[in-house]
Structure formats: C-alpha cells, structure tokens
Amino acid sequence: MTNQPPVLADGLGKNYRRGWALRDCSTEIPGNRVVALVGPNGAGKSTLMGLITGLTRPSTGTISVFGDTPHGKGMHPAVAFLAQQKPLYAQFTVAETLQLGKHANPTWDQSYAEDLVSRAQVPMSAKVGTLSGGQRTRVALALALGKRPGLLLLDEPLADLDPIARQAVLGTLVEESRREGITVVLSSHVLAELEGVCDHLLLLVGGRVRLSGDVDHLLNGHVVLAGPPGHPEPVPRAAVIDAQRGVNGQHLLVPANAIGTTPGWRRFRPTLGHLALGYMRGASSEVAA
Numbered sequence: 298m299t300n301q302p303p304v305l306a307d308g309l310g311k312n313y314r315r316g317w318a319l320r321d322c323s324t325e326i327p328g329n330r331v332v333a334l335v336g337p338n339g340a341g342k343s344t345l346m347g348l349i350t351g352l353t354r355p356s357t358g359t360i361s362v363f364g365d366t367p368h369g370k371g372m373h374p375a376v377a378f379l380a381q382q383k384p385l386y387a388q389f390t391v392a393e394t395l396q397l398g399k400h401a402n403p404t405w406d407q408s409y410a411e412d413l414v415s416r417a418q419v420p421m422s423a424k425v426g427t428l429s430g431g432q433r434t435r436v437a438l439a440l441a442l443g444k445r446p447g448l449l450l451l452d453e454p455l456a457d458l459d460p461i462a463r464q465a466v467l468g469t470l471v472e473e474s475r476r477e478g479i480t481v482v483l484s485s486h487v488l489a490e491l492e493g494v495c496d497h498l499l500l501l502v503g504g505r506v507r508l509s510g511d512v513d514h515l516l517n518g519h520v521v522l523a524g525p526p527g528h529p530e531p532v533p534r535a536a537v538i539d540a541q542r543g544v545n546g547q548h549l550l551v552p553a554n555a556i557g558t559t560p561g562w563r564r565f566r567p568t569l570g571h572l573a574l575g576y577m578r579g580a581s582s583e584v585a586a
C-alpha cells in the first residue's frame with residue numbers, strides 16, 4: 298500500500314442540474330481510522346462516497362485515493378464499498394458467494410473471508426436468501442473485507458439491522474480496522490452508535506464540510522455549558538454553536554477557547570452526538586436566520 302492518504306480532496310464539488318450536491322470540499326481522510334461520515338439527509342454523504350469510488354465524476358476540484366485519481370472504470374483495487382442494498386444473490390450459498398469474491402478480486406484472501414463468516418457463525422452451506430438481515434450483512438462484509446481493502450466505505454449498511462446485530466457488526470468493523478490497519482468510512486444517521494467507534498469525524502451540511510478532524514481533538518475543543526432557565530449566556534452570542542433551551546434549563550455548545558469564567562453554569566465535555574447534532578442544528582438555524 299502507498300503511504301498516500303486514503304482520500305485527499307481539494308475544492309471537490311459535484312453539481313447536478315438541481316444544484317450542488319457537494320461543494321468546495323477540501324479534506325483529508327487519514328489512514329488507519331474509523332471515520333464517521335455524518336450529516337442530515339441530502340448533505341452529500343453518498344455523493345462523496347461516489348466520488349471516492351469513481352462512480353461519480355467531479356464537477357470541480359480534485360480527489361485522490363491512495364494517490365490515484367478515480368477514473369470511473371472500476372473501483373480502486375484498495376477500495377471496497379458496501380451500501381444498504383447488499384450485492385448478494387439469494388440463490389447462492391455463502392460458500393458460492395465467497396467464490397464469486399475470489400474470481401472478481403485479484404487480491405482476494407479466502408481464508409480471511411472464511412474466518413469472518415465463521416466468526417459470525419454463519420453456515421457456509423446456507424443459501425443467502427435464507428439468512429437473517431444481520432447474517433447477510435456479515436456475509437457482505439466478508440465479501441468486502443476479503444479483497445483486503447485499505448479503505449472500506451460503508452453507506453448506511455446497518456440501517457436494516459436490529460440494535461444487537463448493529464453492535465456486533467460495528468464491533469467486527471472496529472476490530473478489523475485496528476487489526477488490519479484498514480480505514481473505514483461509515484455513514485450513519487444513528488449518532489449514538491458511532492460513539493466510541495469512530496476516531497475521525499467528517500460532518501457535511503448542505504453539501505459543505507462543516508467539521509472535520511480527529512474526534513478526541515474536536516471533543517476537547519468544545520464544551521457544553523448547562524445552566525438554569527433564563528440565566529444570561531456567559532459567552533458572546535456569536536460564539537454559541539448551538540443552544541437548546543427548555544423549562545429545565547439551557548445547554549450551550551461552545552468552542553472551549555471562547556469561555557472564561559461561567560458562574561452558575563456547569564461544564565461538560567460533549568459527546569460525539571452532542572457535537573455533530575449541535576453543528577447540524579447550528580447550521581440549519583443559520584440558514585433559517
């Protein structure tokens with residue numbers, strides 16, 4: 298594998314007739330990370346994944362994947378992609394499905410794929426059509442990981458799974474990412490499940506990058522202030538990223554460097570969910586203002 302980052306985008310944009318799906322996107326996805334790709338509906342997450350795979354061509358700017366420009370004639374050999382619609386044939390057995398992976402991928406690792414299936418306790422002889430949603434996802438994951446990618450893109454692949462199956466699949470992803478040095482980009486609307494799983498955040502709102510970087514660094518750079526209802530804000534209004542006010546009190550998301558003394562307010566480190574939701578809400582209130 299090259300020492301180039303999995304993804305480097307510079308001024309990347311995609312314009313459809315209806316308007317910009319992604320605009321001025323300059324960001325780097327570093328290696329060996331589990332990346333949360335989050336944003337409201339229509340934020341441009343799938344578009345960015347399409348640009349990374351090369352299935353979508355950019356209108357502006359550049360994108361490189363492990364140093365190569367995606368050319369649209371098939372995916373980069375080091376990239377695997379899995380969406381909610383799993384590319385599996387119901388009539389095939391699990392073993393036949395893995396054979397397909399073997400034929401389609403020069404870098405295929407049969408024993409690794411078999412090991413992933415067996416760790417998920419899915420019988421190799423079962424027909425895919427008879428498997429549960431969770432089992433099908435594990436087979437699709439084995440198919441994606443079996444090609445030994447350096448970058449695995451997952452576009453809401455867990456949306457149809459129950460919470461226990463989701464947790465099991467996420468656990469496998471994190472384990473494989475850490476053990477095999479794979480960068481995983483995971484798009485999801487369920488912010489709570491990304492907590493403790495993702496170490497890099499890329500937040501898109503309205504087709505633009507709103508926040509990106511190392512999760513710990515971003516969380517350390519922000520504070521949630523909790524105060525009683527009606528208590529005057531201890532920071533300038535312009536510094537408040539998001540404000541939630543209710544009868545029981547108010548919560549403000551602010552940059553850590555914007556606060557001095559805050560009498561009457563308690564301070565908390567935000568969670569990934571607080572941060573992402575705060576920035577999404579903040580951006581939508583800016584649009585509304």
Ligand SMILES: Nc1ncnc2c1ncn2[C@@H]1O[C@H](COP(=O)(O)OP(=O)(O)OP(=O)(O)O)[C@@H](O)[C@H]1O
Pocket residue numbers: 313314315317318319336337338339340341342343344345
């Ligand atoms: N092929 C296309 N033709 C025209 N517009 C498109 C096309 N694909 C996406 N768009 C538009 O681009 C914008 C971004 O869409 P995209 O699917 O990338 O968002 P998303 O963040 O993945 O959304 P969701 O969370 O709902 O899946 C949307 O306004 C969408 O309607």
